[in-house]
Amino acid sequence: MQQLQQQHILNLQRQGLVPMQPTATMQSLQQAMCPSDLQQLWKEVSGIQSSEEALKQAEGLDLSTNSSNSTSAFPKAASAHIPLHSLINGQSHTPKRDSHEEHVGSHPLYGHGECKWPGCEALCEDMGQFIKHLNNEHALDDRSTAQCRVQMQVVQQLEIQLAKESERLQAMMAHLHMRPSEPKPFNQPLNLASSGSLLKRDSDAYPEGLPHPPTSATAPITPLRQGPSVISSSSLHTHSHSHTHGVGPIRRRNSDKYCTPIASELAQNCEFYKNADVRPPFTYASLIRHAILESPDRQLTLNEIYNWFTRKFAYFRRNTATWKNAVRHNLSLHKCFVRVENVKGAVWTVDEVEYQKRRPPKMTGSPTLVKNMISGLGFGSLNASYQAALAESSLSLLNSPSMLSPPSAASLNMLHVGHDDVSSTVEQVNSNGSCSPTLSPQQYSHPVHVKEEPTDLEEDSRPVSLLAGVTHSMALPSDERDLEEDLPTEELE
DNA sequence: ATCCTACTAAACATAC
DNA sequence: GGTATGTTTAGTAGGA
Numbered sequence: 097m098q099q100l101q102q103q104h105i106l107n108l109q110r111q112g113l114v115p116m117q118p119t120a121t122m123q124s125l126q127q128a129m130c131p132s133d134l135q136q137l138w139k140e141v142s143g144i145q146s147s148e149e150a151l152k153q154a155e156g157l158d159l160s161t162n163s164s165n166s167t168s169a170f171p172k173a174a175s176a177h178i179p180l181h182s183l184i185n186g187q188s189h190t191p192k193r194d195s196h197e198e199h200v201g202s203h204p205l206y207g208h209g210e211c212k213w214p215g216c217e218a219l220c221e222d223m224g225q226f227i228k229h230l231n232n233e234h235a236l237d238d239r240s241t242a243q244c245r246v247q248m249q250v251v252q253q254l255e256i257q258l259a260k261e262s263e264r265l266q267a268m269m270a271h272l273h274m275r276p277s278e279p280k281p282f283n284q285p286l287n288l289a290s291s292g293s294l295l296k297r298d299s300d301a302y303p304e305g306l307p308h309p310p311t312s313a314t315a316p317i318t319p320l321r322q323g324p325s326v327i328s329s330s331s332l333h334t335h336s337h338s339h340t341h342g343v344g345p346i347r348r349r350n351s352d353k354y355c356t357p358i359a360s361e362l363a364q365n366c367e368f369y370k371n372a373d374v375r376p377p378f379t380y381a382s383l384i385r386h387a388i389l390e391s392p393d394r395q396l397t398l399n400e401i402y403n404w405f406t407r408k409f410a411y412f413r414r415n416t417a418t419w420k421n422a423v424r425h426n427l428s429l430h431k432c433f434v435r436v437e438n439v440k441g442a443v444w445t446v447d448e449v450e451y452q453k454r455r456p457p458k459m460t461g462s463p464t465l466v467k468n469m470i471s472g473l474g475f476g477s478l479n480a481s482y483q484a485a486l487a488e489s490s491l492s493l494l495n496s497p498s499m500l501s502p503p504s505a506a507s508l509n510m511l512h513v514g515h516d517d518v519s520s521t522v523e524q525v526n527s528n529g530s531c532s533p534t535l536s537p538q539q540y541s542h543p544v545h546v547k548e549e550p551t552d553l554e555e556d557s558r559p560v561s562l563l564a565g566v567t568h569s570m571a572l573p574s575d576e577r578d579l580e581e582d583l584p585t586e587e588l589e
Numbered sequence: 590a591t592c593c594t595a596c597t598a599a600a601c602a603t604a605c
Numbered sequence: 606g607g608t609a610t611g612t613t614t615a616g617t618a619g620g621a
Contacts, residue, residue, distance in 0.1 A: 379594090379595065379596090380595080380596080381595085417598095418596095418597070418598085419597095421597075421598070421599085422595095422596065422597070422598095425596085425597085425598095426595090426596095
């Protein structure tokens with residue numbers, strides 16, 4: 097009996113289906129199951145369970161072999177090409193299709209005149225004989241239970257593998273600038289639906305800082321991001337900035353006004369930026385702000401900002417002199433960055449109001465532009481940045497709990513264009529990345545808690561706005577009324 | 590053509 | 606003096 101089980105496991109291992117951890121596997125084999133467990137087990141193994149459920153289960157399962165890593169426990173190249181029918185128990189399992197067909201009026205464990213119980217292959221002339229065989233040979237006992245467990249593991253591994261292969265496929269498509277459903281021009285920003293982060297947003301089609309592909313201005317955009325790219329397409333448009341790709345200076349063509357929702361972008365692609373020597377498509381100011389807001393106290397020393405840059409972006413591990421100087425320059429230059437004296441030294445904080453103020457005039461007041469947007473999928477005529485902003489706005493609204501149903505929200509969101517800082521709005525909503533701490537809207541607009549009382553408050557409004565200005569519900573000065581007017585809710589209804 | 594923004598580079602000041 | 610930090614200016618480039 098044990099031999100049979102081991103043989104089965106060995107078969108799986110040979111094909112890379114079960115991690116080469118015989119100890120763990122055998123533990124599970126020897127682990128007895130109660131009959132109630134078996135019922136569930138049968139359901140799962142026999143395919144009654146939906147794929148989603150199986151996936152969920154697989155995700156929730158503590159698979160010791162590949163618990164946290166992003167790489168498969170299997171040899172990828174091999175596992176990707178294993179025919180399904182050969183995956184299960186080596187040779188005895190027929191393709192899923194057959195199983196499904198036979199399920200109707202027959203038995204999933206019976207097909208082609210033989211028992212499909214793993215490792216059995218007993219020939220049965222008809223269903224009656226098979227049932228008899230099933231009851232005799234595969235009754236509820238330790239062996240069957242153990243085999244069931246093994247089979248369950250196989251299924252789970254396959255589910256995991258499927259998810260990973262799907263993810264890989266998405267990444268490949270992203271790299272090749274493809275769209276899942278419809279082929280688009282090479283330059284088209286992609287909105288891939290991926291299994292992992294499906295409904296999170298893709299950031300900008302063309303994040304700031306990276307030159308837009310020639311066709312971007314007329315490229316249609318999906319008002320509602322269908323799904324994220326594993327890696328933002330912008331990062332992959334190397335052809336458009338080849339001379340600066342990854343190294344050297346780069347002129348940011350997109351101003352920060354239409355800035356990418358950096359939080360979501362980083363959340364989506366943090367691993368990418370962490371490892372790839374690709375310049376992040378954000379302005380220094382955006383990055384600095386994000387770094388500061390991401391910190392627990394909403395304040396960072398210069399050195400901590402440096403560390404954040406190097407920690408988050410492989411690109412900034414090089415060219416130290418350049419970007420550090422730029423960081424310092426930005427900190428000093430922009431009013432939105434407030435230096436606060438501390439006991440231990442100086443920390444930098446973000447004045448959200450100033451950050452908003454420095455944004456250029458919005459499109460809100462431009463009837464023509466608004467008209468274009470309303471006039472229907474006039475997205476094509478919009479600047480890509482605006483398109484991206486559009487999409488971001490839509491997404492931010494959709495993410496809002498009080499939002500409308502997607503279609504109406506989508507159409508209404510068209511009005512919400514030109515928010516001078518789409519990023520700020522969206523960032524607050526979408527900053528739920530896995531790599532960086534989640535920043536809720538409240539968190540983003542959370543007042544800065546200075547560790548020590550500032551000793552030298554600036555003469556201007558900075559200190560005041562530092563505390564009061566970071567809350568969106570605050571009373572704004574008259575000259576900032578337009579910011580308030582851009583609140584989605586007001587434009588929606 | 591002009592203005593604005595972002596980026597880079599550099600000089601300079603200050604504190605440790 | 607060296608380094609880190611902070612400020613300011615100048616020049617460049619692209620978009621509006």
